[in-house]
Amino acid sequence: ATFSTTIDSETFKGSVSVNTGLFIGGKFVEAIKQTTIDLHNPADGSVVTQVSLAGKEDIDAAVDAAHAALNSSWGAHVPAHTRAKLLHKLADLVESHVDELAALECLNAGRNYLQAKNHDILDVSANLRYYAGWADKHHGQTVETADGRLAYTRHEPIGVCGIIVPWNFPIMLTMWKVAPALATGNCVVLKPSELTPLTALKLAALVHEAGFPAGVLNVVPGTGAGAGQALTEHMRVGKVSFTGSTATGRAVMAAAARSNLKRVTLELGGKSPAIVFDDADLAVSVPEILKSLFAHSGQVCVAGTRVYIQEGIYDTLVPILVGALGAFALGDGFDPKAVAGPLVSQTQLDRVLGYIEAGKAAGATLLAGGSRLDRPGYFVAPTLFTDVPPTASIMTEEIFGPVGVLVKFTTEAEALALANASDYGLTSQVYTQHLERAVRVTRALQAGNAFVNMFSMLCPQMPFGGTKQSGFGKHLGQAALDEYTILKAVHIRV
Ligand code: NAD
Numbered sequence: 001a002t003f004s005t006t007i008d009s010e011t012f013k014g015s016v017s018v019n020t021g022l023f024i025g026g027k028f029v030e031a032i033k034q035t036t037i038d039l040h041n042p043a044d045g046s047v048v049t050q051v052s053l054a055g056k057e058d059i060d061a062a063v064d065a066a067h068a069a070l071n072s073s074w075g076a077h078v079p080a081h082t083r084a085k086l087l088h089k090l091a092d093l094v095e096s097h098v099d100e101l102a103a104l105e106c107l108n109a110g111r112n113y114l115q116a117k118n119h120d121i122l123d124v125s126a127n128l129r130y131y132a133g134w135a136d137k138h139h140g141q142t143v144e145t146a147d148g149r150l151a152y153t154r155h156e157p158i159g160v161c162g163i164i165v166p167w168n169f170p171i172m173l174t175m176w177k178v179a180p181a182l183a184t185g186n187c188v189v190l191k192p193s194e195l196t197p198l199t200a201l202k203l204a205a206l207v208h209e210a211g212f213p214a215g216v217l218n219v220v221p222g223t224g225a226g227a228g229q230a231l232t233e234h235m236r237v238g239k240v241s242f243t244g245s246t247a248t249g250r251a252v253m254a255a256a257a258r259s260n261l262k263r264v265t266l267e268l269g270g271k272s273p274a275i276v277f278d279d280a281d282l283a284v285s286v287p288e289i290l291k292s293l294f295a296h297s298g299q300v301c302v303a304g305t306r307v308y309i310q311e312g313i314y315d316t317l318v319p320i321l322v323g324a325l326g327a328f329a330l331g332d333g334f335d336p337k338a339v340a341g342p343l344v345s346q347t348q349l350d351r352v353l354g355y356i357e358a359g360k361a362a363g364a365t366l367l368a369g370g371s372r373l374d375r376p377g378y379f380v381a382p383t384l385f386t387d388v389p390p391t392a393s394i395m396t397e398e399i400f401g402p403v404g405v406l407v408k409f410t411t412e413a414e415a416l417a418l419a420n421a422s423d424y425g426l427t428s429q430v431y432t433q434h435l436e437r438a439v440r441v442t443r444a445l446q447a448g449n450a451f452v453n454m455f456s457m458l459c460p461q462m463p464f465g466g467t468k469q470s471g472f473g474k475h476l477g478q479a480a481l482d483e484y485t486i487l488k489a490v491h492i493r494v
Helices: 056-070 080-096 098-109 113-134 170-183 198-210 224-233 246-258 282-298 311-327 346-361 412-420 435-444 479-483
Strands: 002-008 013-019 022-024 027-029 036-040 047-052 150-157 160-164 187-191 217-219 239-243 263-267 273-276 306-310 365-368 383-386 403-409 429-431 485-492
Touching (some): 002 047, 013 098, 056 224, 080 113, 080 198, 113 170, 170 187, 224 239, 239 246, 273 412, 282 311, 282 429, 306 311, 311 383, 412 435, 429 435
Parallel strands (some): 160 239, 187 217, 239 263
Antiparallel strands (some): 036 047, 150 485
16 A cells, blocks of 8 residues: 655645555565554644554565575675665665655654754765765775784675664664665665654665665564564574664563574663753853753653753853743644654653653752643653752653753762763763863763764764663764674685
């Protein structure tokens, strides 16, 4: 079946169209058990369309198709420059469908249309081109040994990779994995979130149009407990690259351990600190802190949700942050005035409101927001708390909504101790004009990423990943190539 609709908004006028089947072996097919799931528009709660929902037997079919491609038309069977050419062709198609992809992301994931168009989709094509460039350059080394044998290393594809992604930036996070996996010669079974599969299905159509051999990329929307678990337990899947919550990450790793010891990359949750020192340049810092807290209504893994503010600047900065929220317009993603949109689902709305109530019950002071908006859709007002007990759930747990806590500190050592007192270690922000302090503090922060005087600026060239319970393994940059390859050592007696 095909879903198509016409949208007539201030930012996007036109039609979108996407096949709602499973994409297996180069064709769209119905799920074997004919199961479907309703997709909702988070901006008003209405049903957008239904898509096929993959079960275990569909995962088996997709893995078979991927292996068939690996053994005939991909991996060692095509020169690397052919893979590069196809990835560039796909980037061309993504660029020529930028409006449609952004509109689908808006309709299905509640992502702001203009932000999807001007950022997420461009990031998708930038990653395709970056890894296309690597396809024929990820060389091994020759090694000098004492006995003069010929010794060298090769980076070989793992084989069939399972890719599992969440709903917050569906197409962008997908491509952080798909581009390096394909560039290095793997075949992929991609399981998008059951809430937001439309752009992945559109991507499948573009992969087909670009001319990739059948079976190289398969797209199987399904639930975590069904398709997700089947993929992570599959004996013929060599690797699972997962982005999602820490709880699910544990389940993925356990499934890998009890099946075939497949490799895993885990990009998990965060509760990232932003430390603002007395000498911070507020003109630079305030917009970054607000973006970090409230962009995409806080459904951002790198959100800086714990803001530590030095005492000399606290009484100045807090009213500025609270005051700025009046101009922070929430709205439907197609509304050009909206800077952020709805939460993805009713479940997520209830979860975030539950955290806000828990914060109030724990005795924290509510400075702004604190409730849903009086309109259809899953909107929560940007919310700030202060005086938060260190053990309160709003201080320790990832909320994944527009909720931040503000904390006063005195010394640099105190700020570091507070910032590092977390199970998570995804990212961190430091606001200061002292270079030495920036270097010292970023060195001491327990996080996979550190940003100084900025929220988060991710690019294909720089590696990204977490530490502690934010997971392990890298996306982006040269480092991601190693996530999808096996390093073989070859020794030849001469
Ligand atoms: P989630 O963990 O509920 O789901 C993520 C994906 O895993 C979905 O596709 C889901 O269907 C699947 N899944 C669920 N249970 C599974 C199982 N048992 N086996 C296999 N797959 C399963 O996460 P979510 O609610 O979709 O997304 C929000 C979370 O993602 C947040 O915790 C956020 O921090 C995290 N996230 C992390 C990053 C990062 O780069 N670190 C980026 C974006 C989102």
